[in-house]
Amino acid sequence: MKLCVLTLVLLLMPVAVCAQELNADALLNPGNDSWPTYNGEYSGQRHSSLGQINASNVASLSLAWMYRASNYGAGFGSVIKSTPLMVNGILYFTMPDNVWAVDARSGREIWHFKYPQNEGLHIGHRGVAMLGSTIYTETPDCNLIALNAKDGKERWRKQIADVKLEYFCTMSPLVVGNHLIVGVGGDSLDNPGYLESRDPETGEVQWHWNTEPNPGEPGSESWPDADSRSHGGGMTWMTGTYDPELRLIYWGIGNPNPVHSGAGRKGDNLWTCSIVALHVDTGKLAWGYQVSPHDTHDWDATQTPILFDAEFKGKPRKLVAQANRNGFFFVLDRRNGEHLLTTPFIDSNWSLGINAKGQPIPNPKKEPARDGTLVSPSSSGASNWFPPSFNPTAGLYYVVASQSYSVYYLTAEGKAEGFAGRDDYLNFPGMIKAIDYKTGEIRWTHDLRGVGTGLLTTAGNLLFAGDASQNILAMDSATGKTLWHTTVAANQTNGAITYELDGRQYVVVGAGDSLFAFALPSVPRAQVAVH
Amino acid sequence: MSNRYFGAVAVLLLFASMSSGQADQAPDAQKQKTADAQKKDAQQKENGDDAIASLLGGPPIDKEAAERGRKIFIPTCAFCHGNDAHGKSGPDLVRSPVVLHDNKGDVLGPVLKNGRPERGMPAFATLSPEQIADISVFLHSRAADVSNRFAYKIGDLATGDAQKGAAFFNGDGHCASCHSATGDLAHVATKYQPVDLQRRMLYPAPNLIDELLGRAVAPPAPTKVTVVLATGERISGKLEHQDEFTVSLTDPAGWYRSFPRESLTSVDVKNPRAAHEGLLRKYSDQQMHDVFTYLETLK
Numbered sequence: 001m002k003l004c005v006l007t008l009v010l011l012l013m014p015v016a017v018c019a020q021e022l023n024a025d026a027l028l029n030p031g032n033d034s035w036p037t038y039n040g041e042y043s044g045q046r047h048s049s050l051g052q053i054n055a056s057n058v059a060s061l062s063l064a065w066m067y068r069a070s071n072y073g074a075g076f077g078s079v080i081k082s083t084p085l086m087v088n089g090i091l092y093f094t095m096p097d098n099v100w101a102v103d104a105r106s107g108r109e110i111w112h113f114k115y116p117q118n119e120g121l122h123i124g125h126r127g128v129a130m131l132g133s134t135i136y137t138e139t140p141d142c143n144l145i146a147l148n149a150k151d152g153k154e155r156w157r158k159q160i161a162d163v164k165l166e167y168f169c170t171m172s173p174l175v176v177g178n179h180l181i182v183g184v185g186g187d188s189l190d191n192p193g194y195l196e197s198r199d200p201e202t203g204e205v206q207w208h209w210n211t212e213p214n215p216g217e218p219g220s221e222s223w224p225d226a227d228s229r230s231h232g233g234g235m236t237w238m239t240g241t242y243d244p245e246l247r248l249i250y251w252g253i254g255n256p257n258p259v260h261s262g263a264g265r266k267g268d269n270l271w272t273c274s275i276v277a278l279h280v281d282t283g284k285l286a287w288g289y290q291v292s293p294h295d296t297h298d299w300d301a302t303q304t305p306i307l308f309d310a311e312f313k314g315k316p317r318k319l320v321a322q323a324n325r326n327g328f329f330f331v332l333d334r335r336n337g338e339h340l341l342t343t344p345f346i347d348s349n350w351s352l353g354i355n356a357k358g359q360p361i362p363n364p365k366k367e368p369a370r371d372g373t374l375v376s377p378s379s380s381g382a383s384n385w386f387p388p389s390f391n392p393t394a395g396l397y398y399v400v401a402s403q404s405y406s407v408y409y410l411t412a413e414g415k416a417e418g419f420a421g422r423d424d425y426l427n428f429p430g431m432i433k434a435i436d437y438k439t440g441e442i443r444w445t446h447d448l449r450g451v452g453t454g455l456l457t458t459a460g461n462l463l464f465a466g467d468a469s470q471n472i473l474a475m476d477s478a479t480g481k482t483l484w485h486t487t488v489a490a491n492q493t494n495g496a497i498t499y500e501l502d503g504r505q506y507v508v509v510g511a512g513d514s515l516f517a518f519a520l521p522s523v524p525r526a527q528v529a530v531h
Numbered sequence: 532m533s534n535r536y537f538g539a540v541a542v543l544l545l546f547a548s549m550s551s552g553q554a555d556q557a558p559d560a561q562k563q564k565t566a567d568a569q570k571k572d573a574q575q576k577e578n579g580d581d582a583i584a585s586l587l588g589g590p591p592i593d594k595e596a597a598e599r600g601r602k603i604f605i606p607t608c609a610f611c612h613g614n615d616a617h618g619k620s621g622p623d624l625v626r627s628p629v630v631l632h633d634n635k636g637d638v639l640g641p642v643l644k645n646g647r648p649e650r651g652m653p654a655f656a657t658l659s660p661e662q663i664a665d666i667s668v669f670l671h672s673r674a675a676d677v678s679n680r681f682a683y684k685i686g687d688l689a690t691g692d693a694q695k696g697a698a699f700f701n702g703d704g705h706c707a708s709c710h711s712a713t714g715d716l717a718h719v720a721t722k723y724q725p726v727d728l729q730r731r732m733l734y735p736a737p738n739l740i741d742e743l744l745g746r747a748v749a750p751p752a753p754t755k756v757t758v759v760l761a762t763g764e765r766i767s768g769k770l771e772h773q774d775e776f777t778v779s780l781t782d783p784a785g786w787y788r789s790f791p792r793e794s795l796t797s798v799d800v801k802n803p804r805a806a807h808e809g810l811l812r813k814y815s816d817q818q819m820h821d822v823f824t825y826l827e828t829l830k
Contacts, residue, residue, distance in 0.1 A: 164631045166678055188678035189626050231626065347812070365816070371690040372729060373816050405811045407729060407819075411683040415617040417625055418677035422685070424726065426734035426811065449774060469774035482775060 020088045020149065022130045024177050028244055035086040035497045037239075038127055038172040039387065043307040044241035046389040047457045048498045052505035054460030057520060058474045058484045064506060064519040065107035071114070072098045072513065075122040079493040080510030082127030082172065083387065083454070086499045091508065091515070092130065092149070096122040096140050096170075101152060104508075105501055107517060111152035115139050120168040121186070126239065126385075127172035129180065131200045136180055138169035144182055144203055158203035160184060165191050172239045173198075174249070176280050179206060181249060183236030187298075188418050190257040193234035193272075197283060207283030211236065211253050211271050219270035219288070228265040233257030234272040238302035238385055243318070243334060248277040248286050250307065250320055250334065254300035260368040260421030261296065261412050268293040273301045275322060275330070277337065287337035292326045293359055296367045297350065297408060298379035298423070299325040306390045306397065312340055312438065321437055323388055323399035325381030326350075328360055329440050343440025345433055346382045346403045350375050368408035368421040378406035379423045380451075387454035387495035389463065391477055396443060397435040398463060398477070400452040404429060432465055434480060444480035454495020456507070464507055466492025472509055472516070488516050592672045600669025603662050607655060616673045621652065625677050630670045636663035639670075685726040689824045691817065696825025699818055704810060706822070712829055720829045729823050733814075734807050755801040756780050758790055770800060 022036055030036050032050050039046055053061060072078055077096045084093035084102075090110060091102045097118070101110040120140025129136045134155065135147040142161035147154055160182050161167035167186040174181040179197040193211040198204065211234030213219040215226065223229035235254030242249045256265060256272035271285075273292035278285055291301050305320045312319060312331065320334035327348035331341035339358035351360035366375050380402065388399045406423035430451040434443040450468020457463050463477040470491050474484040490512030498507045507518045605614055611621030624630050633639045640663045646654030658666075676682065700706040710716050720728060727746070730738060741748045754770040758778055768780035771787060778798050779789035792798065802808075 162628070165626075165628060166631075166674075188680070189631075189674065191626075369816075370686075371688045371820055372685075374733070374811070374814055374819050376811070405734070407733065409683075409685045409726075411680075411685055414615060415623075417617065417623075419680035419683070422680045422683050424685075424730045425738065426730065427736070427808070467774060469772070471774060471776065473775075485776060 020090070021133045022087050022149075024131060024175060027175060032500045034088070035084065035499050036130060037085065037174065038083050038129070039239065039241065039304065040083075040497060042176075042242040042244065044304045044390075045306055045308060045392065045457075046387055046455065046495060047391050047459075049459045050498055050500055050505045051459040051461075052500065053458065053474075053498075053507065053520060054462065055476055055483055058460070058462060060521055061474065061484050061486075061507075061518050062521050063486070064504075064517040065105075066517070067102050067107035067109065067515045069095065069098070069100060069513045071112065073114075073117075077122040077124045079124075079490075079512050080515065081124040081385075081453075081494050082510065083495050084497055084508060084510070084515070085128055085130055086497065086508075087130055087149075089501060090149075092128050092135055093510070093515070094125045094127050094137060095513070096120075096125045099128060099135065099137055099147060099152065101135075101149070102515065104499065104506070104517075107515065113147055113152040113154070115145070118163070120163050123168070123170065124385075125170050129173040129175045131175045131180070134200065136173050136175075136200070138171055138173065138182060140168050140170070142167050142169040142184065144173070144180075144198060146200075146203065156203055158198070160196060160198070161186070165189060167191055169237075171237050174239050174242065175200065176242050176249065179280055181240070181280075183238070183240075183251070185235045185237035185254075187233045187235055187254060187257055187259055190231035190233065190417055192230055192232060193236050193254055195236045195251060195278070195283070197280070209278060209283040209285070211276075213270060218285075222268040222270040224264075224266050231257060232265060232269060232272060233259070234269075235300065235302070238304065241305055241307050241320075242280065243307055246277075246318070246335060247280050248334070249280050250305040251276050251278065252300070252302040252305055252322065254302055255292075255295050255298050258412065258416040258418060258420035259296075259298050260408065260410055260419055260423075261416035262294055262367060264416055265294075269295070273299065273326075275301060275305050275320065275332065275337075277320075277334065289330075289332055289337045289339065290359060291322070291324045291328065291330055292362070294362060295326075296362070297326070297375060298419075299377075299381050301325065302385065303383050303399075304388055306388060307334060308390055308392050308437075310392065310395065310437065319437070321390070321397055323383050323397060323401070323433075323435065325377070325383050326360060327377055327382035329397070329399075329435050330358070331437055331440075341437075341440055343435075345399065345435055345440070345442060346377060346401055348376050348382065366408075368410040368423070370410055372407040372409050372424075374405060375408050375423070376405045377402060378404040378425050379408075380404060380425070380428075386452065387456075389455040389457045390437075391457045391463075393459070394461075394478060395437055396477065397437050398455045398457065399433055399435065400430055400448070400455065400465070401433045401445075402428070402430050402451060430468060432463070432475075432480065434477070446475060446480040446482075453492045456496040456498060458498060464496040464498075464509070466509065466511065470511070472496075472511070472518075474507075486518075489514065592675055593668055594672075596665050596668040597672040598669075600662075600665035600667065600672075603658070604666050604669050607658070608666070611652070616670055624670050625673045627670075630667070631674060633667050633670075636660060636667050639663055639667050688725045688729055688820075689827045691820030691822070691824035693821070693825045693828050696818075696821035696823065699822050700825055704818070704822065705806065709806065716826065716829055718829060720827045725823075725827065728826060729819075732823055732826055733811065733819070734804065736804060752803045754803055757797075757799045758795050759797040760790070761794060761796055763796075773798070773800065 082094040084091040097115040099113040118141035141163040143157040145157040161184040166189040171183045180200045197206040240251035256269040273295045274290040276288040327346045342358040350366040405426045408423040410421040412420035430448040432446040448467040463475045494510035496509045613619045616624040643655045756770040757767040768782040771779040
């Protein structure tokens with residue numbers, strides 16, 4: 001038996017050492033030497049247990065390498081909003097129409113895949129997914145493409161939405177076992193949103209879930225008629241999270257359509273502006289919780305629903321929390337959607353209070369009007385797609401928050417369609433807020449003097465972020481005090497990642513068309529030997 | 532093509548600005564970029580709306596063909612589909628997959644030629660291929676009108692009470708402590724479109740929409756800053772940039788100077804928009820409409 005095990009180990013060894021592939025099981029408990037999904041792992045916490053870089057030494061953090069992308073074509077979304085994956089020493093990341101593989105130790109380009117020009121909206125791109133030896137990405141014109149991870153050669157492409165109907169796609173797909181979850185975007189022409197699971201081998205549909213319930217299903221009564229329900233929006237453009245024990249995926253659903261006019265869609269408009277839990281194998285709805293009933297301000301609920309297990313009012317719970325675009329922070333029990341907490345994290349002015357279910361009650365007087373209504377937040381929201389972070393040790397949820405204001409106008413003449421209105425942005429403030437998940441209390445606020453982007457926390461008690469003046473910051477995650485900063489050529493445009501290779505911890509940030517990798521200047525030999 | 536290019540440049544700026552905060556606190560290099568872009572914008576000004584349309588609504592629409600198409604559509608199709616193609620007894624054609632997949636009549640042509648008798652749609656066998664192509668362009672223009680929010684027309688904003696607005700301006704709003712209806716705001720209503728005036732009234736900073744649409748914008752009022760060095764030396768000037776680590780200014784002699792914050796014993800910035808920021812929290816919508824209606828009287 002022992003011999004057998006040994007043989008088995010010997011047999012497996014070469015595979016384990018040589019293989020650059022990513023096994024689906026590895027995603028259940030990824031090591032610190034990888035960042036194999038959009039959020040690093042399924043919970044969406046973006047909290048790393050790496051602590052080599054910590055408060056005592058972060059002052060000496062310095063540039064390990066820099067990579068500047070080239071030949072990506074002109075386009076307004078041509079910045080690195082994607083969160084790179086890092087698997088077996090290789091980073092995989094994107095801009096619209098572009099995928100790169102880059103050496104995670106040195107920043108050298110390994111390959112560059114360029115997708116042909118197309119008519120999809122090129123507003124941004126969040127990145128790729130990986131399974132086995134395949135890289136998956138969604139194109140602006142809504143093809144799902146599979147690339148060889150080795151050389152970036154295309155294996156196949158499958159349509160996931162119809163670009164002619166004004167869908168466009170930006171999401172980083174999520175791999176769960178033998179499922180590849182893909183979402184869609186585009187709310188300018190009243191298309192219905194949906195989420196799909198695709199076969200990673202073939203790209204064929206495994207299940208399809210409409211964000212608007214089918215006739216007769218729970219929630220269908222929240223629409224006045226079939227026409228409004230089938231043109232009700234509810235996009236799925238941000239990567240969700242997953243609980244392997246419950247086998248549920250958690251997704252934030254987009255705003256209803258027509259965006260700024262609610263007259264033709266009286267009712268709550270489920271499951272728009274909701275956090276939903278779906279069975280990953282079937283796509284069946286387990287539960288849903290709507291954070292903005294009958295939204296008219298473009299405040300989708302696509303912000304990462306972060307999962308963590310912790311006590312709430314003395315009881316151990318499996319929780320999901322979201323700092324929503326509408327300005328409120330929500331905590332739910334993720335087994336069944338039971339509401340636990342709603343608190344404001346900015347001073348919004350659109351709600352009359354909180355109802356018995358914990359939902360903010362929209363003030364009808366703050367709906368968009370022909371002569372304008374002054375509303376906080378703007379349609380960009382109190383938070384947006386920028387990845388938040390949760391530090392389970394501190395129990396703090398970190399979010400880039402904006403006390404923004406807009407004048408919301410209703411413009412539709414006759415039948416409202418599309419956006420049916422517009423908000424005129426006034427200001428663009430931004431700050432990081434550390435929210436105590438138990439109470440919603442804001443522990444600290446760090447002003448970024450403008451809109452920030454994604455966050456990362458580590459066991460080194462650090463929070464990494466970018467400000468609006470091209471500075472990358474490392475803060476004490478308990479106090480928000482800046483411990484280190486450096487200035488790069490552009491504002492940070494994505495959420496930072498961290499990984500350890502050869503005993504050295506790297507923090508990699510995307511800013512404009514470049515990646516910047518930071519590490520401590522040198523690692524003592526003894527420490528290397530340990531690994 | 533040039534429209535599309537312009538659109539891309541404009542929105543690049545939009546996103547650059549969004550992540551860099553207030554344009555007037557941007558470094559000089561960025562300001563130069565903005566100035567260059569504004570020059571370009573000015574040249575393209577008359578094309579501004581088209582540019583946005585092309586950016587968010589697909590390829591540019593042939594307006595003449597769309598107008599020819601509209602003139603055929605109204606007597607031929609509007610009875611069932613509505614003058615604006617939003618649908619009546621017949622389906623909505625603005626967000627119709629058949630229309631959105633059509634290119635110059637290749638999909639619509641057979642539908643029009645043969646009709647859809649099973650759904651009660653008659654055949655329009657006499658329409659020429661050119662007429663069908665024009666109808667197609669008209670319907671695509673309707674979809675573009677709906678999907679492109681930046682081309683939406685905003686109007687009829689002066690719904691308030693000018694007298695109450697004047698009272699707020701001179702009273703609770705404390706607007707008159709910085710502004711005067713006969714001074715800096717004389718004839719202000721003739722200088723801006725209503726929607727732009729309302730925005731500037733609320734928050735007088737260069738706006739991304741201005742850049743997007745290629746409108747000329749007045750440079751923001753300079754922000755005054757006074758720093759005190761460890762030596763006790765006091766330097767006042769025009770704020771160029773400030774972040775968590777550095778403060779930079781142009782001194783009275785015209786020299787650019789920057790200081791690490793830790794080298795300064797104090798930094799005093801006179802935020803010219805502080806009063807406006809305070810009012811954002813204070814305004815009721817009615818007060819906003821009243822003050823705006825008052826400003827609209829300043830012709």
